[in-house]
Amino acid sequence: MSTVTASPEERTAELEARIRQAPEKFRVMTGDRPTGPLHLGHYFGTLHNRVRLQDLGVEVFVIIADYQVLTDRDVAERLAEHMEAMLLDYLAVGIDPARSTVFNHSAVPALNQLMLPFLSLVSVAELNRNPTVKDEIAHSRQSAVSGLMFTYPVHQAADILFCKGNLVPVGQDQLPHLEVTRTVARRFNERYGAVFPEPDALLSAAPLLLGTDGTKMSKSRGNSIALGATADETARLIKGAKTDAERHITYEPETRPGVASLVLLAALCLDRDPHAVAEEIGGGGAAALKRTVTDAVNSRMAPIRARRAEYAQDMGYVRSVLRAGNERADAVAAATLDEVRGVMGGVL
Numbered sequence: 001m002s003t004v005t006a007s008p009e010e011r012t013a014e015l016e017a018r019i020r021q022a023p024e025k026f027r028v029m030t031g032d033r034p035t036g037p038l039h040l041g042h043y044f045g046t047l048h049n050r051v052r053l054q055d056l057g058v059e060v061f062v063i064i065a066d067y068q069v070l071t072d073r074d075v076a077e078r079l080a081e082h083m084e085a086m087l088l089d090y091l092a093v094g095i096d097p098a099r100s101t102v103f104n105h106s107a108v109p110a111l112n113q114l115m116l117p118f119l120s121l122v123s124v125a126e127l128n129r130n131p132t133v134k135d136e137i138a139h140s141r142q143s144a145v146s147g148l149m150f151t152y153p154v155h156q157a158a159d160i161l162f163c164k165g166n167l168v169p170v171g172q173d174q175l176p177h178l179e180v181t182r183t184v185a186r187r188f189n190e191r192y193g194a195v196f197p198e199p200d201a202l203l204s205a206a207p208l209l210l211g212t213d214g215t216k217m218s219k220s221r222g223n224s225i226a227l228g229a230t231a232d233e234t235a236r237l238i239k240g241a242k243t244d245a246e247r248h249i250t251y252e253p254e255t256r257p258g259v260a261s262l263v264l265l266a267a268l269c270l271d272r273d274p275h276a277v278a279e280e281i282g283g284g285g286a287a288a289l290k291r292t293v294t295d296a297v298n299s300r301m302a303p304i305r306a307r308r309a310e311y312a313q314d315m316g317y318v319r320s321v322l323r324a325g326n327e328r329a330d331a332v333a334a335a336t337l338d339e340v341r342g343v344m345g346g347v348l
Contacts, residue, residue, distance in 0.1 A: 008172075008175060008201055008203050009203060011200065011201070012201070012202055012203040015167065015200055015202055016202075019053070019056060019058060019167075020056065023053075023056045023057035023058045024057060024058075024059075026053075026058045026059070026166060026167045027058070027059045027060075027061065027163060027164060027165050027166055027167065028050070028053055028058050028059065028060045028061065028165060028167045028168065028169065028202075029061045029063070029159060029160045029163060029165030029167075029168055029199070030046065030050060030060070030061070030062055030063070030168065030169055031061075031062050031063030031064060031065050031159070032046075032062075032063075032064065032065065032086060033065045033066075033068050033069050034064050034065070034066055034069060034079060034082035034083045034085075034086050034104075035069055035082060035219055036082060036219030037082075037085060037089075037219060037224075037226035037227070037228060038085075038086060038089045038219075038226065038227050039217060039219065039224035039225055039226050039227060040209060040217070040224065040225045040227070040265065040297070041209045041211075041217040041224060042089075042227070043093060043227060044206055044207075044209060044268050045171075045204065045206040045209070046169065046204070046206070047089070047090075047093045047095075048093070048206075049169055049204060049206070050062065050095060050100070050169070051093060051094040051095060053169070054094075054095065054096060054099050054100050055094075058167070059099075059100075059101075060095075060099070060100040060101070061100070061101045061103070061163050061165060061329065062090065062095060062100055062101065062102045062103075063103060063104065063105065063159055063329075064083055064086055064087075064102065064103070064104040064105070064322075065104075065105055065159070066079060066083065066104045066105050066106050067105035067106060067112070067148075067155070068105065068148075068152065068155065070146070070148055083104065083322075084315065084318065084319070085228065087102065087318050087319075087321060087322055088228070088308050088311050088312055088318060089227045089228065089308065090102055091307070091308075091311050091318065091321065092227065092304045092305070092307040092308035092311060093227070093304055097321045097324065097325065101325045101328045101329055102321060102322060102325040103322065103325040103326045103328070103329035103330075104322065104326065105159075107322075107326035107329070107330065108162070108326065108329045108330050108333045109330075109333075110162070110330065110333035110334045110336070110337040111158055111159065111162040111329070111333040112155075112158065113337060114158040114161065114162055114333075114336070114337065114340065115151070115154060115155055115158050117188065117340065117344065118154050118157050118158055118161075118184050118188070119151060119154050121183070121184050121187040121188060121191070122154060122180065122183065122184060122187075126180070126183075127150055127151065127153065127154070127180075130153055130176050130177070130180065131176050135173070152177075153176075153177045153180035153181070154180065154184065156177055156180070156181065157180055157181040157184040157185075160178075160181050160199055161181065161184070161185055161196045161199075161336075162329075162332065162333045162336050162337075163329070163332050163333070163336070164196060164197055164336065165197075165199055166197040166198075166199050166200065167199060167200055167202050168181075168199050168200070168201055168202065169202045169203075169204055170201050170202070170203065170204065171203070171204050171206075172203065174201075175201055178199065178201050181199055182198045182199065184196075185197065185198045185199070186198055192340075192343040192344050193343040195336075195339055195340060195343060207264055207268075208261075209261055209264065209265055209268075210257060210258065210261035211223025211224055212224070212225070212237055212238070212240060212241040212242065213241075213242055214242040214257060214258040214261075225237050225238070225297065227301070227304065227305075227308070228305070228308060229301075230305075231298045231302075231305075234294060234297055234298055234301070235294045235298070238262070238290050238293050238294045238297070239290055239294075241258070241262060241290065241293075242258040243258050243259050243262070243286040243289065243290075244256055244258060244259055244286075246259075247283060247285040247286075248282060248283050248285075249263065249278050249281040249282060249283075249284065249285070249286075249288070249289050250278050251263045251264070251274045251275045251277070251278040259286075259289065260274070262289055262290065262293050263277050263278045263281075263289065263293075265293055265296070265297065266289075266292050266293045266296040266297075269293075269296035269297050269299065269300035269301075270296050270300075277292070280292075
């Protein structure tokens with residue numbers, strides 16, 4: 001299959017086959033901003049997939065993007081607290097520090113130093129056209145667009161390329177960001193010499209889960225169920241979730257988004273088809289639907305919550321995971337920066 005003419009979906013299918021055949025040839029780069037608790041949308045959207053790739057034998061780098069907290073807010077509130085909570089979530093869902101490298105931006109100065117040459121490889125017009133940046137600016141908490149927000153895709157390119165990541169799990173909306181990374185890698189190689197791979201997008205097949213208010217599930221909107229939530233908190237949040245007036249439960253995402261999202265959440269937790277789950281609930285109405293969802297979520301999350309509580313009893317170990325990951329990422333970034341300096345004639 002030609003990688004030039006293949007669609008992102010076709011390319012992803014090809015990549016999945018190659019991963020199964022030779023996982024050691026791939027290095028995944030992914031991560032999250034520590035702006036609040038990770039939730040069920042993160043678990044089914046990205047975290048579960050990271051563990052899957054790790055378990056297949058792919059080398060995984062996971063960044064806690066503390067610098068990027070400032071892209072759309074004036075201050076990084078409760079940063080240390082959010083970072084430690086994120087570490088607990090990573091360990092609880094199955095990220096293995098023996099096989100995956102977890103680190104944070106601020107501990108890897110060589111990564112951030114790559115921003116300088118990378119910014120010289122893209123134009124203001126190209127950054128201005130990026131649809132993902134436009135969307136993020138539209139939803140920004142800042143009264144004015146900061147330079148960090150505007151150059152966010154280039155910082156993301158540094159995140160990916162510092163470790164020569166060649167595979168990035170993304171949703172469709174993140175493809176423009178990854179295209180900036182591919183452009184930066186290609187132009188750097190053409191100008192200075194072959195150093196960086198042009199990373200591929202591994203499209204996520206994860207369906208969209210709505211928040212309890214029927215809008216996009218988000219840490220900042222208070223409409224999500226955190227991975228660290230208790231069983232009682234989960235029940236309370238699901239009980240208040242938005243549904244509709246029709247009693248018979250069906251799975252129709254287009255016409256009944258709130259109901260469909262709850263059905264889908266139950267189906268994901270139960271590893272079942274959402275149509276079958278809806279049919280089973282049938283005329284039980286919203287009350288039966290919410291009981292089903294609550295039981296399914298609490299059952300699926302019980303072992304994760306137990307591991308999280310166990311790790312929380314030894315925060316010394318949790319912090320040591322990040323220290324070790326930072327040391328590993330720093331060494332990789334320093335080696336890459338040395339290589340960049342070499343081909344650029346030592347200008348950095």
